[in-house]
Structure formats: C-alpha cells, structure tokens
Amino acid sequence: MSEIIRFNSVTKKFGKVVAVNSVDLSIKSGEIHSVIGENGAGKTTLMHLLYGMYKPDSGKIFVRAKEVNFSSPKDAIKDEIGMVHQNFMLIDDFTVYENVVLGAEPHHFISFDREKAKRTVAKLAKEYKMEIDVNEIVGSLSVGLQQKVEILKLLYRNASILIFDEPTAVLTPQESETLFNTLRKFKAFGKTVIFISHKLKEVKEISDRVSVMRNGKLLDTFKNENLSEIDLAKMIAGREIQNPAAVSSKKGETILKINDLTIIGDKGIPAVKGLSLDVSRGEIVGIAGVVGNGQSELEEALVGMRKIANGKIEFKGVDIGKMSVRKRREFGIGYIPEDRIRTGLAPIASVLENVIMGHQNEREFSARLDFMKRKRARYFANQLVNEYRIVCKSVDEQVGTLSGGNMQKVVIAREFAHDVDLLIVSQPTRGVDVGGIEFIHKKILDMKKSGKAVLLISSDLDEILLLSDRIVVMYEGQIVHSTSTKDADLQKIGLAMLGMRS
Ligand SMILES: Nc1ncnc2c1ncn2[C@@H]1O[C@H](COP(=O)(O)OP(=O)(O)O)[C@@H](O)[C@H]1O
Ligand SMILES: [Mg+2]
The missing domain is CATH 3.40.50.300 (P-loop containing nucleotide triphosphate hydrolases)
Structure with a gap:
C-alpha cells in the first residue's frame, strides 16, 4: 500500500x-x-x-x-x-x-x-x-x-x-x-x-x-x-488502567419505589408514561436508552425539579411527590445531573460554598457557620480539591472562573462526599477523560458497596453494562426491556433502544 x-x-x-x-x-x-x-x-x-x-x-x-x-x-x-x-x-x-x-x-x-x-x-x-x-x-x-x-x-x-x-x-x-x-x-x-x-x-x-x-x-x-x-x-x-472489578454486595431493602409515573414534558405531551421501577440498597440500576426518551424528565421528577402528572414516588417509605428539591436532598437523595455546570452549580459562589451547598443545614457545618464550623467546612473543601484534583487557586475562588472540566468535578465531588441513601447519576462520564472515568466508576461502585442505592442514567451502553446490576431500557417514556446484567443480551438491548421488539 x-x-x-x-x-x-x-x-x-x-x-x-x-x-x-x-x-x-x-x-x-x-x-x-x-x-x-x-x-x-x-x-x-x-x-x-x-x-x-x-x-x-x-x-x-x-x-x-x-x-x-x-x-x-x-x-x-x-x-x-x-x-x-x-x-x-x-x-x-x-x-x-x-x-x-x-x-x-x-x-x-x-x-x-x-x-x-x-x-x-x-x-x-x-x-x-x-x-x-x-x-x-x-x-x-x-x-x-x-x-x-x-x-x-x-x-x-x-x-x-x-x-x-x-x-x-x-x-x-x-x-x-x-x-x-x-x-x-x-x-x-x-x-x-x-x-x-x-x-x-x-x-x-x-x-x-x-x-x-x-x-x-x-x-x-x-x-x-x-x-x-x-x-x-x-x-x-500513560499508566495502568483498572477495570472496576465486579463488586458484589448484598442487595438490601427497596428504597425507591416508582409507581405508574407519568410526567409531562416541555412540549406539553407525556415524556414519561406510566413508568414503574424499584431500586434497592446495595444495587445499581442502569437506565439505558437513546437520549430524549424521557430519561431527563424522569430524573428531574425524582429530584423535585419537575412536577408529576400522575403516579407515585416513594422514598424510604414516604411519598415524596410534593417535597421540595431541598427537602429531598436533606432526606437523602443525591444528584449528579448531566448538565452539571448549569444545574449543579452557583457560578458566582466560591468552590467552598459550592461543595457545602445543599448541606448547610447539616450539623457538621451549620449554626450560622461559627468559627470552628467554618474551619471544618474549609478543611472539607480542601480535602475534596485534593482528592478530585480540582484545579483552582484556592477554595475561595469563584466556581464560574474554573475550566469546564473542573466545574464538573466540583459537583461530582460534592455529591459523592455527602451522606446520601440514593444517588441519581446522569451521564457521569460524559466529557470526562479516561483517568477521570476510572475514578468516577470506582466511586459509583463504592457507593453501592457501602449499601447505597444508585440509579445510573447513561446513553453509553458500555458504562451501563460495566456498572449496573440490573438494566432497564427506556423508549418513548416507557421501560421496554428489563434484565439482570448477568443475563443481558446486547442484541435485545440494542433493539429495545430503537423501540423494536426482538
Ligand atoms: N478552538 C479551540 N480553542 C482553544 N482550545 C482548543 C480548541 N480546540 C481544541 N482546543 C484544545 O486543544 C486540546 C486538544 O483538543 P481536541 O483536539 O478537541 O482533543 P480530542 O479530540 O482528542 O478530544 C484540548 O486541550 C482543547 O481544549
Ligand atoms: Mg475530539
């Protein structure tokens, strides 16, 4: 040639x-x-x-x-x-x-x-x-x-x-x-x-x-x-990369119960139609699907950013359908949105303020931030900056002045660091490099190991297969296929993503 x-x-x-x-x-x-x-x-x-x-x-x-x-x-x-x-x-x-x-x-x-x-x-x-x-x-x-x-x-x-x-x-x-x-x-x-x-x-x-x-x-x-x-x-x-070893953990009680949920999308028509899904402690449930099949509306409804038209969301045995975003956070729902920069950050606030955001009321940092608590918050923020290798001049720097990748890390660090019972993660590794992906995947598996429930929404099927215990496929607002990962059939999943029956 x-x-x-x-x-x-x-x-x-x-x-x-x-x-x-x-x-x-x-x-x-x-x-x-x-x-x-x-x-x-x-x-x-x-x-x-x-x-x-x-x-x-x-x-x-x-x-x-x-x-x-x-x-x-x-x-x-x-x-x-x-x-x-x-x-x-x-x-x-x-x-x-x-x-x-x-x-x-x-x-x-x-x-x-x-x-x-x-x-x-x-x-x-x-x-x-x-x-x-x-x-x-x-x-x-x-x-x-x-x-x-x-x-x-x-x-x-x-x-x-x-x-x-x-x-x-x-x-x-x-x-x-x-x-x-x-x-x-x-x-x-x-x-x-x-x-x-x-x-x-x-x-x-x-x-x-x-x-x-x-x-x-x-x-x-x-x-x-x-x-x-x-x-x-x-x-x-430029170094050894480890695929996360399959982590087995004991599946615990059902913590999230979604029942017959219907959500109206921005166009005024149902984006999610009569969807039911359970997630338990110690498991990762992956939602696969082509972008735009109701995944975003579902996650927004779960965290309280979008109203539900019908059905019920139960978390730790409580109907949370009408709870505010903030109440849901305090009640133990963590959220890493896909659009982390727009949805997850207060750009004019500092790195420190952003990493404790949504958790100011926790005992550790609260009481109008007296001196000791301020010190603790600062220490905590510095730890995250080191662990996640967030590039910033100091934790007092405005988040909005960091690079895109570093802004993403601030949200990810915050959500992983706080004590939640359910973590909803959307497209966690989009726009993240190979080393970063490995790190985030390990963190997600750690959550599961420590008995948290994880709902993973990703259009990257490899990522879903790698991390989830169970996989459901969303198409036009419904779950059209559901399988344990160990019995997953790629052919069937792919067809379901396109709305075809196998
Ligand atoms: N138009 C641009 N202006 C400024 N920086 C850019 C531009 N395009 C790419 N870069 C930078 O150049 C580097 C290489 O980017 P790119 O070629 O897009 O990488 P890849 O396609 O391998 O992901 C990155 O650091 C990126 O931020
Ligand atoms: Mg490129």
Whole structure:
C-alpha cells in the first residue's frame, strides 16, 4: 500500500495550549487507520488540520505526495477529503436527498434537477448498501440515519479519504455495527478511512493500524493485530488502567419505589408514561436508552425539579411527590445531573460554598457557620480539591472562573462526599477523560458497596453494562426491556433502544 497522507512535525497551538505537538503520521491508501486517545489528546484538532479548518503553526501536510496548504474545507474536498463531524451539520426541514446535494445541486438548464438528485443519491446509497429513504425529512430520522446522510454528502462529493470523528458515540450497538459494515465497504472500494475513537473494543474490531495520541503528541502507530485492548488502554492513559472489578454486595431493602409515573414534558405531551421501577440498597440500576426518551424528565421528577402528572414516588417509605428539591436532598437523595455546570452549580459562589451547598443545614457545618464550623467546612473543601484534583487557586475562588472540566468535578465531588441513601447519576462520564472515568466508576461502585442505592442514567451502553446490576431500557417514556446484567443480551438491548421488539 502506498502512502496517501503524511503529517511532518505538525504543530497547532491555541493560546498556550499545544493541541497538536510536532506530530508525524503516515496514512496508507486503502487502510482503516484509527486515531485513539483521551479527551483533549488532540485528535479532533489533528483532523481539522487535515480538513482545512485550521492551518498548522508549523510543519507540513502532504496528500498524495504533494504538499497542501488548505485555506478551508472546500480545498480539502477538492482533494477528495471528507469529514463526518461529532455534531452533524444537517438541515432538519430538508429531505435526505436535498441535504446530500446542498451546495452542489445538479441542474437542468438553470433549474434544480430534483429527479436527477434523487436518482443519484439513491444510487449511491445502494452502491454502499446504506438503507435509507432519500425522500424522508431529515429531522424525523434517527441519529444513525442522519449519520448516513452525512456520509452520503461526502460520497456525493467524491471523497476517497473519509474522516470519522467519534462516529459511534451517539449510536446503538446495531447502528455501530451497520456503520462498521459501511466502513468495510469503503475499504473494499479502495477508499481510505480515518477513524477517531476512544472506545478500545471498536478500534480493535475495525482498524488495520492504530495511532495513539496523548497530550497533543502522537506516541506511535501499531498494526492492530499486534495490540491488545489492555496495551491500548495503558498507552492512552500513560499508566495502568483498572477495570472496576465486579463488586458484589448484598442487595438490601427497596428504597425507591416508582409507581405508574407519568410526567409531562416541555412540549406539553407525556415524556414519561406510566413508568414503574424499584431500586434497592446495595444495587445499581442502569437506565439505558437513546437520549430524549424521557430519561431527563424522569430524573428531574425524582429530584423535585419537575412536577408529576400522575403516579407515585416513594422514598424510604414516604411519598415524596410534593417535597421540595431541598427537602429531598436533606432526606437523602443525591444528584449528579448531566448538565452539571448549569444545574449543579452557583457560578458566582466560591468552590467552598459550592461543595457545602445543599448541606448547610447539616450539623457538621451549620449554626450560622461559627468559627470552628467554618474551619471544618474549609478543611472539607480542601480535602475534596485534593482528592478530585480540582484545579483552582484556592477554595475561595469563584466556581464560574474554573475550566469546564473542573466545574464538573466540583459537583461530582460534592455529591459523592455527602451522606446520601440514593444517588441519581446522569451521564457521569460524559466529557470526562479516561483517568477521570476510572475514578468516577470506582466511586459509583463504592457507593453501592457501602449499601447505597444508585440509579445510573447513561446513553453509553458500555458504562451501563460495566456498572449496573440490573438494566432497564427506556423508549418513548416507557421501560421496554428489563434484565439482570448477568443475563443481558446486547442484541435485545440494542433493539429495545430503537423501540423494536426482538
Ligand atoms: N478552538 C479551540 N480553542 C482553544 N482550545 C482548543 C480548541 N480546540 C481544541 N482546543 C484544545 O486543544 C486540546 C486538544 O483538543 P481536541 O483536539 O478537541 O482533543 P480530542 O479530540 O482528542 O478530544 C484540548 O486541550 C482543547 O481544549
Ligand atoms: Mg475530539
């Protein structure tokens, strides 16, 4: 195989951050080449350099042995390079074929030749075995299908080098498998695929070669067959990573009983419909599902941020349906929201104030914060800062001035540190790097070990499988599948996530 792309000591800085640091990388024509690394390792930036979205500060990029100096993605596309981004760039009100040809429409004399557009797009989809109706409105499609539209856009523009940035983050297992078949098809047709991911299993499954990035540097490139998942994990993090050992603990009394719960969503229609679920002490119940199937409304109702329309929520034997958010906290419900920064923090308050927030009435810190108690609160805040490696000047710094990752840590630290009986955790590791994920997972398992109940809501199925004792799948506001993790069938879970019965 010949070389199709070469990066020669390419560097790109954003202010003081060296996002891509003197990277040398060679991609061969016709291979599937994965680039793997923690959040913030520089993968996306490296690809944006190739795609003409940024120019390198120094170094050279060669495509087909010719040095390139792209000013915009338009130039990259001319060189047959295409990229599917983490966030799709589609127009919801347009059909599939309209989105695909947008900006490069076929014409008949001076008018848009719709029939030709439809035919061309349908033919492309067929050639690559992508099942999709070109006349559908994009806004009504599943995420997996929208991704196909993005891919068709590239194929329509003749891309022969295809870059995928974390394409499976939003997909169900079946959709990922379909995507992989498409990637294999590209390879069979001689196209080159660059696949960015931080999921080791996938990288092992799909790649010919794998390059590992850490802190902006490209460490090395390996043949896939010479690597194990463990090797990869070690290289990505720069140290040994431990999968949390399955922690067995004794399941205790049922502590949360949700009965026939209906919740009206923002659009005025039911987001949760007659849902019933129990959670016991010493167990982790995982709620799997594609985002937007009622999970957020459910968690908001549980913590008291959203009214319930019907049904009952019982916690420690008490009907808490009408209790305030604050009362519920005091009664033992901890909450790590998905949008931790918006929902979980008071940005103008200090780190110290934020970590004791919601717990000021506890004996340990209260009594109008007399001197000793203030001292204790400060000591407590400093301990959390150390344990969670929160980067701040001091515990008196305003939370709103910390970086996003550190703001997240403040909420996570606070919720794990306080004594709760039930912890509701939503997407705990979204936007967190591999080392951080390991830490948070261990904390969640510790909660269970110490006899707390945990309700884990995550769209990352691997995370659900790794931590939960029981798994339920939500689809359109209902639980459509329920299983113990030890008997879990991935196929069934994936189908349930898409609302299909197996
Ligand atoms: N547009 C930008 N402005 C400032 N900093 C950025 C920008 N894009 C990326 N970075 C920083 O560059 C580093 C690498 O980021 P990125 O390439 O997105 O990593 P990855 O895709 O591996 O998660 C990170 O520290 C990130 O915060
Ligand atoms: Mg990225």
